[in-house]
Amino acid sequence: MSSILAVFGATGKQGSSVVNYVLNDPELSRKYKIRAITRDVNSEKAKKLEEKVEVVRGDVLDRSSLGTALAGVHTVFAVTTPFATNVPLFGPKGLESEYNQAKNIADAAVEQGAQYIIFSTLPSPTKISGGKWTSVTPFDAKEKAEQYIRGLPIKSAFVSPGGFMENYVDLGFWSPKRTPDGGWILVGSASPKAEYPLVDAVGNTGNFVGAILAEPDKYEGKIFHAATALYSWEEIAAIISKATGKNVVYKQTPVEELEKMIPFGAEVFIDGFQFMEEFGYYGPDSRKLIAWAVDNARGKLTTFEEYLSTHPVQME
Numbered sequence: 001m002s003s004i005l006a007v008f009g010a011t012g013k014q015g016s017s018v019v020n021y022v023l024n025d026p027e028l029s030r031k032y033k034i035r036a037i038t039r040d041v042n043s044e045k046a047k048k049l050e051e052k053v054e055v056v057r058g059d060v061l062d063r064s065s066l067g068t069a070l071a072g073v074h075t076v077f078a079v080t081t082p083f084a085t086n087v088p089l090f091g092p093k094g095l096e097s098e099y100n101q102a103k104n105i106a107d108a109a110v111e112q113g114a115q116y117i118i119f120s121t122l123p124s125p126t127k128i129s130g131g132k133w134t135s136v137t138p139f140d141a142k143e144k145a146e147q148y149i150r151g152l153p154i155k156s157a158f159v160s161p162g163g164f165m166e167n168y169v170d171l172g173f174w175s176p177k178r179t180p181d182g183g184w185i186l187v188g189s190a191s192p193k194a195e196y197p198l199v200d201a202v203g204n205t206g207n208f209v210g211a212i213l214a215e216p217d218k219y220e221g222k223i224f225h226a227a228t229a230l231y232s233w234e235e236i237a238a239i240i241s242k243a244t245g246k247n248v249v250y251k252q253t254p255v256e257e258l259e260k261m262i263p264f265g266a267e268v269f270i271d272g273f274q275f276m277e278e279f280g281y282y283g284p285d286s287r288k289l290i291a292w293a294v295d296n297a298r299g300k301l302t303t304f305e306e307y308l309s310t311h312p313v314q315m316e
């Protein structure tokens with residue numbers, strides 16, 4: 001008999017990737033029966049999901065809604081977000097909110113007798129930098145939640161996504177900008193040679209999570225540092241240039257200028273990139289950690305070049 005796999009964020013990028021990966025994998029689709037959890041079972045996305053999987057209401061901010069949502073579940077894929085309240089929450093309030101979202105899911109999973117939780121975590125810049133970079137709260141919150149989950153009487157494993165390739169398609173402020181002389185620049189606070197891990201979140205989260213679902217005991221306690229590779233900012237600009245046919249150049253930009261361009265959470269992004277340049281997105285072993293995840297992922301991962309060949313970059 002198949003086990004129920006509850007997927008949070010199934011209408012979003014990471015969760016939808018897990019749903020699609022499991023449905024398309026002959027072994028995993030036999031092993032697991034998906035239950036997608038959403039706040040609104042009547043949304044357009046939820047209705048579409050209902051054509052292929054069970055869809056159940058659950059709100060990670062409301063612990064009491066999660067008992068029914070997780071009844072009879074064997075494995076949980078959990079995602080938290082600074083946007084769960086629909087107003088982006090950063091700083092101490094954001095940290096508390098995301099930590100509590102994860103705690104609500106994990107506590108309900110344990111209470112309902114679930115066997116395994118796979119949590120989408122991130123590294124803690126505060127810990128890795130020894131307290132130097134403390135404002136990257138969406139990262140710190142997830143690492144704090146990871147530690148909480150590790151202490152619970154339930155098996156667990158983790159996926160720690162790199163920067164989403166989707167940001168170059170979805171987020172206006174992330175995209176190349178026109179310069180007065182007709183050129184294009186990609187802006188950021190880090191130096192051109194600083195490196196950033198990229199992942200196709202919609203296309204590949206399932207490849208990492210799928211490996212855990214296929215061999216849960218092998219990967220218990222492990223973190224998949226989920227990225228295809230590290231890319232320097234100047235490489236990212238060069239790949240965008242090739243994909244768009246426009247000459248895009250990376251421009252290291254003063255923090256005061258960047259602050260005016262980022263519509264929300266500027267400090268999180270800017271400090272985050274400063275932290276990554278100094279310590280590495282996943283700390284000093286980033287390259288090694290990503291290589292392990294690539295080797296252990298199920299199937300082939302999408303390179304940034306391949307991603308842009310099917311997803312046009314938003315040019316501002």
Ligand SMILES: NC(=O)c1ccc[n+]([C@@H]2O[C@H](COP(=O)([O-])OP(=O)(O)OC[C@H]3O[C@@H](n4cnc5c(N)ncnc54)[C@H](OP(=O)(O)O)[C@@H]3O)[C@@H](O)[C@H]2O)c1
Binds near residue numbers: 008012059060083
């Ligand atoms: N962008 C990046 O480069 C990047 C990199 C690493 C990590 N991340 C992290 O990725 C996370 C977001 O994940 P994503 O991009 O996969 O999601 P997403 O596409 O932004 O979608 C958000 C998902 O969360 C669900 N959700 C929101 N509030 C909820 C609530 N109160 N209760 C239950 N479900 C709720 C939504 O479901 P419904 O609307 O159906 O309820 C939706 O499926 C963030 O925490 C971010 O920090 C992002």
